[in-house]
Structures are given as structure tokens and as C-alpha cells.
Amino acid sequence: MTSNTARKAPMHSGTQSTVRFDRVGLRYGRGPEVLQDIDINLRAGSFNFLTGPSGAGKSSLLKLMYLALQPSRGLVTLFGKDIATQSVSDLEQIRQQVGVVWQSFGLLDHLSVFDNVALPLRVKGAAHDSYAGDVKDLLDWVGLGAKAGAMPATLSGGEKQRVAIARSVIVKPLLLIADEPTGNVDPQIGERLMRLFSEMNRMGTTVIIATHDRGLIDFVPGDVYHLQDAHLFQEVGA
Ligand SMILES: Nc1ncnc2c1ncn2[C@@H]1O[C@H](COP(=O)(O)OP(=O)(O)OP(=O)(O)O)[C@@H](O)[C@H]1O
Numbered sequence: 417m418t419s420n421t422a423r424k425a426p427m428h429s430g431t432q433s434t435v436r437f438d439r440v441g442l443r444y445g446r447g448p449e450v451l452q453d454i455d456i457n458l459r460a461g462s463f464n465f466l467t468g469p470s471g472a473g474k475s476s477l478l479k480l481m482y483l484a485l486q487p488s489r490g491l492v493t494l495f496g497k498d499i500a501t502q503s504v505s506d507l508e509q510i511r512q513q514v515g516v517v518w519q520s521f522g523l524l525d526h527l528s529v530f531d532n533v534a535l536p537l538r539v540k541g542a543a544h545d546s547y548a549g550d551v552k553d554l555l556d557w558v559g560l561g562a563k564a565g566a567m568p569a570t571l572s573g574g575e576k577q578r579v580a581i582a583r584s585v586i587v588k589p590l591l592l593i594a595d596e597p598t599g600n601v602d603p604q605i606g607e608r609l610m611r612l613f614s615e616m617n618r619m620g621t622t623v624i625i626a627t628h629d630r631g632l633i634d635f636v637p638g639d640v641y642h643l644q645d646a647h648l649f650q651e652v653g654a
Pocket residue numbers: 444447450468469470471472473474475476477
């Protein structure tokens with residue numbers, strides 16, 4: 417990727433932990449625990465895959481990582497901070513370091529593709545001229561340069577997914593969490609998106625991708641975690 421987006425991504429040491437779970441459990445309401453005794457430690461700068469059958473709890477685990485859910489028990493630490501003891505404003509700062517691509521995209525229908533991607537920068541108070549080039553470069557990279565002015569309602573599912581990915585990486589997050597990011601795109605675009613994630617990772621972003629697609633796992637070397645029956649296993653020799 418040639419965009420400044422990746423070049424400016426922060427570097428940090430591989431000995432630090434970006435995400436750490438200690439004996440984390442999660443249940444919805446009064447239901448059974450869908451995640452049990454989850455221990456995981458994503459090193460800063462690592463590239464990680466999360467696999468497992470449908471309903472195994474992959475999305476739930478990622479939601480705990482981006483603080484959309486709270487664990488029923490156990491300890492969740494992000495960037496070295498126990499999230500249970502953080503103030504609301506500290507949690508907001510932590511969230512700003514996390515880019516998320518989730519299955520429902522979360523695009524704002526009244527904003528163009530360009531403005532959806534630029535939104536996180538505008539929220540931070542950045543001036544249009546400071547980010548317009550980066551947003552254009554990134555849209556070119558994900559194959560949507562010609563659709564910068566389009567509204568989300570006119571896009572296909574795969575195009576929406578690429579807008580959501582561009583929006584999540586434009587802020588150069590310390591942690592990128594992606595739930596089935598290549599699920600709706602053809603193989604060439606999927607490969608291109610994986611190269612984007614790999615480049616972000618090379619520049620220092622810790623990445624975790626949930627996927628059913630074993631082919632993706634061969635595409636970028638990384639640690640592979642497998643969820644089965646509410647428990648998490650790290651695949652050896654992956
Ligand atoms: N909001 C919710 N309320 C109650 N149960 C839920 C909720 N969300 C998920 N679950 C349950 O938690 C379990 C794990 O679901 P989750 O979506 O995390 O799995 P997944 O591995 O991401 O599945 P998929 O690959 O199909 O997306 C499932 O049994 C699901 O029914």
C-alpha cells in the first residue's frame with residue numbers, strides 16, 4: 417500500500433501486550449456461558465487469526481476486545497490497562513486506538529463513501545485538507561476510488577465492507593479487529609484487503625481477524641486461535 421495511512425502508523429514494542437484476557441467468561445442474560453475461561457495474550461505488533469465453527473463465539477470474543485461487551489467474569493486488559501477500573505473518558509481514549517470491522521458494516525447512510533471513511537478523522541477535529549489525500553489513496557487501494565461520492569445505499573455488500581475497512585484503518589489504530597472481513601468480496605479483492613492488513617501490521621498495528629476461510633490463514637503468517645465448545649485453543653505450529 418502506498419498511502420500515508422500505513423506509513424504513519426505507530427510503532428510499538430513486540431514485548432508489550434495489546435490484548436490480554438485472564439480466565440474470561442461471557443454469558444448473555446441468564447443463558448449458558450458462551451465463552452469459558454478464555455486466556456489470550458495478543459502481543460503488540462502480532463498478527464492473529466480466530467477460527468471456529470459458526471456459533472462458537474468468535475464475534476462475542478471480538479466484541480469483548482473492542483469493549484462492546486463486558487465479561488461476566490475474568491480480567492480484560494487492553495494496552496496494559498484493566499478495563500474494569502477505567503473511567504468513562506479513559507475507556508473512550510482506549511476505544512479510539514481500536515479499529516473495528518464488523519459484519520454489519522455500521523456505515524452512515526446519509527454520508528458519502530468519502531465522508532464515511534473520513535468520519536473518524538473529522539470527529540478528532542482534523543481539517544479536510546490534512547486527510548483528503550489519505551482518504552483518496554485508501555479508497556483507491558480498496559478499489560473504490562471511483563465511488564468516493566456514492567452513497568452507501570447504492571453499494572453492494574462487498575463494497576460496503578470495503579468502505580468499513582477503509583474507515584477502520586484510516587485512523588492508524590494500535591489494534592485492528594476484523595470479523596469476517598473478506599466474507600463478501602471476490603478473491604482478488606480479498607487478497608488486496610489482506611495485503612492492507614499485513615501492511616498495517618508491518619507498521620505496528622496488532623491485528624486479529626475472525627474467519628472461516630483457512631485460505632486467509634495461509635496468506636499471512638500469524639498466530640491461529642481456535643474456538644470450540646466455548647473454549648479457546650492456540651493452534652501449535654501455525
Ligand atoms: N445478543 C445475543 N444474545 C444471546 N445470545 C447470543 C447473542 N449473540 C450471540 N449469542 C449466542 O452466543 C453464541 C456465540 O455467538 P457468536 O455470534 O459469538 O458466534 P460466531 O462464532 O461469531 O458465529 P458465526 O461464525 O456464525 O458468526 C451463539 O450460541 C449465539 O447464539
